[in-house]
Amino acid sequence: MSLRHVCSALSRKVRLSGPNCLRQNLISQARHYAHPASKSQLEDESAKFPGAKANYTHSLELVPPGSTDPFPVYRVMDLEGQVLNSSEDPKLNQDIVEKMYKDMTMLNTMDRILYESQRQGRISFYMTSYGEEATHIGSAAALKPNDLVYGQYREAGVLLWRGFTLDEFMNQCYGNSGDEGKGRQMPVHYGSRKLNFVTISSPLSTQMPQAVGSAYAMKRSKSGNCVIVYFGDGAASEGDAYVAFNFAATLDCPVIFFCRNNGFAISTPTHEQYRGDAVAGRGPAFGITAIRVDGNDVFAVYNATKAAADLAVKHNKPVIVEAMTYRVGHHSTSDDSSAYRSIEEVNLWDSTDQPITRLRKYMERKGWWNDSQEKEWKESTRKQVLKSFGEAEKRPKPSWKEMFNDVYKDVPSHLREQMKEMEDHVQNHKEHYPLSSYKS
Amino acid sequence: MVMTPSTKMFLRTAANVLNRRAFSTSRVTCAQQMTVRDALNQALDEEMERDEGVFIMGEEVAQYDGAYKVSRGLWKKYGDKRVIDTPITEIGFAGICTGAAFAGLKPVCEFMTFNFSMQAIDHIINSAAKTYYMSAGRISVPIVFRGPNGAAAGVGAQHSQCFGAWFAHCPGLKVISPYNSEDCKGLLKAAIRDPDPVVFLENELLYGNQYPMSDEALSKDFVLPIGKAKIERPGNHITLVAHSKAVELALEAANELAGQGIECEVINLRSLRPLDTQTIEQSVVKTNHLVTVEQGWPTCGIGSEISARIMESEAFYHLDSPIVRVTGMDLPMPYTKSLEVYALPRAEDVVTAVKKVLGARSK
Numbered sequence: 001m002s003l004r005h006v007c008s009a010l011s012r013k014v015r016l017s018g019p020n021c022l023r024q025n026l027i028s029q030a031r032h033y034a035h036p037a038s039k040s041q042l043e044d045e046s047a048k049f050p051g052a053k054a055n056y057t058h059s060l061e062l063v064p065p066g067s068t069d070p071f072p073v074y075r076v077m078d079l080e081g082q083v084l085n086s087s088e089d090p091k092l093n094q095d096i097v098e099k100m101y102k103d104m105t106m107l108n109t110m111d112r113i114l115y116e117s118q119r120q121g122r123i124s125f126y127m128t129s130y131g132e133e134a135t136h137i138g139s140a141a142a143l144k145p146n147d148l149v150y151g152q153y154r155e156a157g158v159l160l161w162r163g164f165t166l167d168e169f170m171n172q173c174y175g176n177s178g179d180e181g182k183g184r185q186m187p188v189h190y191g192s193r194k195l196n197f198v199t200i201s202s203p204l205s206t207q208m209p210q211a212v213g214s215a216y217a218m219k220r221s222k223s224g225n226c227v228i229v230y231f232g233d234g235a236a237s238e239g240d241a242y243v244a245f246n247f248a249a250t251l252d253c254p255v256i257f258f259c260r261n262n263g264f265a266i267s268t269p270t271h272e273q274y275r276g277d278a279v280a281g282r283g284p285a286f287g288i289t290a291i292r293v294d295g296n297d298v299f300a301v302y303n304a305t306k307a308a309a310d311l312a313v314k315h316n317k318p319v320i321v322e323a324m325t326y327r328v329g330h331h332s333t334s335d336d337s338s339a340y341r342s343i344e345e346v347n348l349w350d351s352t353d354q355p356i357t358r359l360r361k362y363m364e365r366k367g368w369w370n371d372s373q374e375k376e377w378k379e380s381t382r383k384q385v386l387k388s389f390g391e392a393e394k395r396p397k398p399s400w401k402e403m404f405n406d407v408y409k410d411v412p413s414h415l416r417e418q419m420k421e422m423e424d425h426v427q428n429h430k431e432h433y434p435l436s437s438y439k440s
Numbered sequence: 441m442v443m444t445p446s447t448k449m450f451l452r453t454a455a456n457v458l459n460r461r462a463f464s465t466s467r468v469t470c471a472q473q474m475t476v477r478d479a480l481n482q483a484l485d486e487e488m489e490r491d492e493g494v495f496i497m498g499e500e501v502a503q504y505d506g507a508y509k510v511s512r513g514l515w516k517k518y519g520d521k522r523v524i525d526t527p528i529t530e531i532g533f534a535g536i537c538t539g540a541a542f543a544g545l546k547p548v549c550e551f552m553t554f555n556f557s558m559q560a561i562d563h564i565i566n567s568a569a570k571t572y573y574m575s576a577g578r579i580s581v582p583i584v585f586r587g588p589n590g591a592a593a594g595v596g597a598q599h600s601q602c603f604g605a606w607f608a609h610c611p612g613l614k615v616i617s618p619y620n621s622e623d624c625k626g627l628l629k630a631a632i633r634d635p636d637p638v639v640f641l642e643n644e645l646l647y648g649n650q651y652p653m654s655d656e657a658l659s660k661d662f663v664l665p666i667g668k669a670k671i672e673r674p675g676n677h678i679t680l681v682a683h684s685k686a687v688e689l690a691l692e693a694a695n696e697l698a699g700q701g702i703e704c705e706v707i708n709l710r711s712l713r714p715l716d717t718q719t720i721e722q723s724v725v726k727t728n729h730l731v732t733v734e735q736g737w738p739t740c741g742i743g744s745e746i747s748a749r750i751m752e753s754e755a756f757y758h759l760d761s762p763i764v765r766v767t768g769m770d771l772p773m774p775y776t777k778s779l780e781v782y783a784l785p786r787a788e789d790v791v792t793a794v795k796k797v798l799g800a801r802s803k
Binding site for chain 1: 521524526527529531532533534535536537538539540541542543544545547562563566567571572573574575576577578579580611612614635636667714
């Protein structure tokens with residue numbers, strides 16, 4: 001909307017209804033937005049402007065940033081996997097915790113192999129999740145299967161938790177005929193209808209207002225579910241992030257804004273990305289409940305997400321969960337992070353505050369895991385990933401005709417004609433095309 | 441002229457009596473008149489009643505009844521849940537609507553004008569238009585982006601421009617640019633029912649215009665097909681193709697030329713994507729001459745696209761002279777009223793173009 005429209009809206013009101021009606025309109029609107037204010041009430045300490053509920057003050061003060069304490073970082077375990085306050089222990093049973101651990105390590109193995117495969121030119125692109133495994137698994141485990149997920153792009157662990165198979169990951173990265181996405185998207189742009197995971201969209205943060213829109217639909221259907229939308233500390237600078245916060249708050253939508261604050265937006269460190277108390281700190285400004293959590297502590301992430309989901313569903317309210325972590329890997333295969341941070345810094349994080357190690361220590365304390373299990377599992381994940389990887393590589397590409405489908409629900413005539421033209425061309429010159437590598 | 445209330449009343453009564461006693465029973469004269477605004481309003485109302493999933497979102501659409509009163513009365517009828525005022529951010533509510541469509545609702549996203557849709561263009565082009573394809577047909581996006589488009593009056597460069605060519609460029613979108621009340625009602629209903637994302641380009645200056653509505657068009661079942669042009673006026677000498685307000689220009693020009701013995705066939709495109717090339721080709725085969733008329737800019741415009749398609753088709757061999765495009769001037773809209781008039785095509789420009797094209801034949 002532009003200034004012209006604000007002005008013309010006002011003047012139109014005057015013209016259409018005359019000054020008297022305007023006054024009445026304003027009064028009725030005022031009643032709509034604020035409590036009626038009598039003279040004596042105006043002299044009270046509390047101001048009654050429609051735009052803010054606040055107290056009057058008699059001394060001039062420009063409020064500097066940092067005048068309130070920053071959000072604390074909620075933690076359940078220390079670095080040794082020891083629960084700090086037993087009342088905060090989610091007391092998950094052994095099966096669940098083992099699945100958490102196995103998914104985190106499986107993600108790690110898959111990342112290693114697919115990252116290398118891109119380096120060898122076998123797939124075009126890849127993004128690893130090193131160091132952020134607990135943010136994926138802790139949050140995914142806290143949600144119900146019908147809660148809708150909007151990922152940014154680095155949330156493969158969420159899919160893994162929900163049951164996306166290794167074959168499905170590999171088929172997508174290879175864009176082969178096994179890929180439900182028909183090979184239409186870059187690697188790691190996963191999507192799954194059955195697992196309620198919306199297909200990844202590359203432009204940063206567009207998923208945020210869209211998630212709010214889906215949450216609005218959920219609120220209307222009274223399904224008892226919520227939406228979780230993942231984004232990074234860099235994505236939080238996009239205009240989309242601000243509008244998403246504002247709409248979720250004003251429309252009262254059951255949505256969890258899950259920020260993976262991993263310290264870097266490609267090369268831009270957080271100290272160049274924002275001022276103030278990061279992303280959780282924006283919660284109060286937007287009227288949104290918020291929490292900051294240690295993203296390398298899978299139980300803290302689990303507890304925070306669970307509490308957020310409960311609040312979102314019960315009260316139709318948005319919640320911001322800011323998970324603090326460190327991106328150990330490069331941004332993507334198009335990035336070499338040694339250009340902007342030291343290997344020593346990365347190694348320090350990887351060796352001292354590693355989410356997988358922390359969970360293993362917890363499990364070892366409980367007697368649920370030991371070195372021989374670890375060795376056996378590591379070997380098994382490697383084998384499983386390599387097997388699936390090898391099969392995906394051999395699978396033919398989707399039929400080239402798929403290129404013309406799904407632009408519209410019904411294929412328009414000009415696309416049908418083009419498909420026919422291409423079909424004839426390929427038929428007449430089949431010796432020049434690698435047809436055997438495409439599904440017919 | 442000063443009118444007292446009683447003269448007004450008398451005139452109104454007289455008009456009613458005359459209407460009832462009209463001698464003609466031909467369709468147009470006995471048809472009910474309706475403004476474009478009311479036709480759009482009726483389409484929205486009927487589709488909201490028909491489908492609980494349809495909802496309207498935008499700035500000022502609820503209590504204020506819409507900046508141009510297109511959603512008048514709908515908030516009172518359907519309430520907060522289905523007619524939703526939003527904070528002032530196009531990127532926000534276009535994104536919310538897109539997400540709601542992903543989740544199965546049928547949003548009608550109102551831009552106060554399409555000039556502001558540029559703030560939201562990423563959601564329209566990169567998400568709404570492409571998600572069905574990128575998700576391999578698993579997520580459909582049944583959404584309508586609608587609002588006034590094209591030149592308004594006296595509002596300068598940022599409020600007077602046509603986005604028809606912009607959106608028509610993008611696969612995945614359907615783009616409708618209606619002219620009169622029947623177009624607006626039948627096509628908006630079609631757009632809301634369509635499973636694909638539709639951009640619906642209204643015209644601010646036509647909102648208040650009245651056009652006849654046939655009995656058929658008044659019915660709740662009246663839906664026009666998307667992608668089909670309409671021959672507004674048949675003729676044998678030359679084809680004029682136009683969309684939105686430019687159809688009016690083409691008709692005015694045709695009227696004037698008829699007095700000079702030149703019969704124009706006027707095609708109202710109705711839809712810019714899909715573009716009904718077939719109807720244009722058939723007409724060109726008959727008339728052997730073509731002039732396109734639009735208010736938008738010439739470069740990569742709708743007229744350019746039509747010209748290219750005719751060049752690539754059999755109809756090309758039926759042309760007796762080159763195609764001419766009548767368009768808006770290739771510059772941002774001047775604010776000055778005297779210049780604004782010349783920045784937009786006028787009926788006389790169409791007349792000149794027609795004479796130029798037909799004159800070329802005789803040389």
